[in-house]
Amino acid sequence: MAExxxxxxxxxxxxxxxxxxxxxxxxxxxxxxxxxxxxVAFDQNKFKCQSSLLGLQTEIIEAYFFNNFSNEIISLMTPYVIKNC
Incomplete structure (x- = not known):
């Protein structure tokens, strides 16, 4: 079954x-x-996209584990995902 x-x-x-x-x-x-x-981005040699996704993933992990640091978390990586992917 395909993912x-x-x-x-x-x-x-x-x-x-x-x-x-x-x-x-x-x-x-x-x-x-x-x-x-x-x-998928890696397979297509879209390394800027892959890096942007890694950054977004890091922000999500930080938001999940360190939620108490800020009530309003703003993603810095979202514009890069939009631009590079």
């Missing part, structure tokens, strides 16, 4: 939701979804 690769718009929407409430199940699943998208 479904998430779209850029789905990842951006879910990451936006995740930054609003980083303790949801969506945030945990999103880390894996971004990983799938990274592998």
């Amino acid at each position: 479904t690769i998430p779209t850029k718009s789905k990842i951006l929407k879910q990451s936006s939701d995740c930054f609003k409430d980083s303790r949801t199940q969506i945030c945990k699943e999103l880390v894996s979804e971004i990983e799938k998208f990274q592998l």
